Amino acid sequence: MSESMRRTRQVVETTDPSVAADAIARTHVSHGVDVDPDGAGFVFEERVRGTRLLSLESTTCTGVVSGTIEPGSAMTLVWLKSGRGHVDGHPVAIGGPVLYRNGPQPVRFEAFQKDVIRIDRETVEAVAAERGGWAPGPLEFHPRHVPEGPTLAAWWLMVRTVAAEVLTGPDEVPVEREQELTRFAASGLLTAIPHWPVEQAAQQTPANSRFARAEAFLLEHATEQVTITDVAEAAGLSVRGVQAAFNRHHGTTPLAYLRRIRLLLAREQLQSESDQSIAEIARNAGFAHLGRFAGTYRDEFGELPRHTRRLARDQ
Numbered sequence: 417m418s419e420s421m422r423r424t425r426q427v428v429e430t431t432d433p434s435v436a437a438d439a440i441a442r443t444h445v446s447h448g449v450d451v452d453p454d455g456a457g458f459v460f461e462e463r464v465r466g467t468r469l470l471s472l473e474s475t476t477c478t479g480v481v482s483g484t485i486e487p488g489s490a491m492t493l494v495w496l497k498s499g500r501g502h503v504d505g506h507p508v509a510i511g512g513p514v515l516y517r518n519g520p521q522p523v524r525f526e527a528f529q530k531d532v533i534r535i536d537r538e539t540v541e542a543v544a545a546e547r548g549g550w551a552p553g554p555l556e557f558h559p560r561h562v563p564e565g566p567t568l569a570a571w572w573l574m575v576r577t578v579a580a581e582v583l584t585g586p587d588e589v590p591v592e593r594e595q596e597l598t599r600f601a602a603s604g605l606l607t608a609i610p611h612w613p614v615e616q617a618a619q620q621t622p623a624n625s626r627f628a629r630a631e632a633f634l635l636e637h638a639t640e641q642v643t644i645t646d647v648a649e650a651a652g653l654s655v656r657g658v659q660a661a662f663n664r665h666h667g668t669t670p671l672a673y674l675r676r677i678r679l680l681l682a683r684e685q686l687q688s689e690s691d692q693s694i695a696e697i698a699r700n701a702g703f704a705h706l707g708r709f710a711g712t713y714r715d716e717f718g719e720l721p722r723h724t725r726r727l728a729r730d731q
């Protein structure tokens with residue numbers, strides 16, 4: 417019988433700032449956590465689920481949370497859904513993942529909703545070595561980098577896939593599956609944030625494996641009409657080699673990966689205040705066959721493009 421890991425679940429709902437501070441101190445490696453109710457009607461809610469390798473956290477708070485956070489043995493990324501936030505003294509924009517550096521850093525969040533993902537650091541370093549063509553070891557990341565465009569879409573694709581399994585999957589999960597999912601999350605992080613080995617930080621050496629070149633080419637040309645042969649030639653790989661590499665790192669084929677990136681790009685525009693028609697949005701996201709777009713979009717998001725647009729405009 418294969419070994420298994422248990423996904424633990426923690427839920428804290430309180431109107432007491434001291435209970436909220438205790439919850440944050442248990443969830444994070446933290447120092448000097450202070451929770452200010454900032455007026456009447458204080459509400460705090462924190463939900464965490466996962467294992468020591470991979471976990472997700474969602475927090476809502478009407479007050480102000482401040483203190484010093486350390487990521488510990490995990491690579492930790494936070495993204496604001498609403499409210500205001502500062503990490504290391506720098507503002508956190510709504511909707512973009514921010515990577516905590518490997519060390520103590522001051523944080524402050526005000527009247528916020530935020531999500532956090534924690535990915536085992538050793539796994540990230542091992543996957544980075546495969547992708548970058550270097551020996552495993554500590555990594556340096558581009559400070560305060562927030563991905564945009566197709567790279568940001570690739571990030572959300574990873575988060576959606578991980579969340580679907582971590583949040584709704586079984587409590588007991590085979591170790592091999594959790595390791596595989598953690599590797600998948602690590603690839604999503606490494607796609608989103610530029611990185612290089614610490615000992616080569618001065619040169620900021622980018623990942624240079626053939627897979628890294630294939631992935632970079634695909635994202636740079638995400639809205640253009642590219643083929644699997646184009647990707648293979650750009651990376652110096654065979655078509656079969658590209659397919660195998662994408663399956664290993666992203667769990668899917670290159671063109672299926674590209675299609676989901678395009679769908680997320682289209683969804684972002686549908687949820688924005690863009691005056692473009694749905695057909696124009698689809699075309700700009702790279703969909704040449706507009707007749708198939710609505711059905712493919714519904715399969716991915718459970719609603720038609722016009723419903724996404726209507727909901728966004730009704731808010």
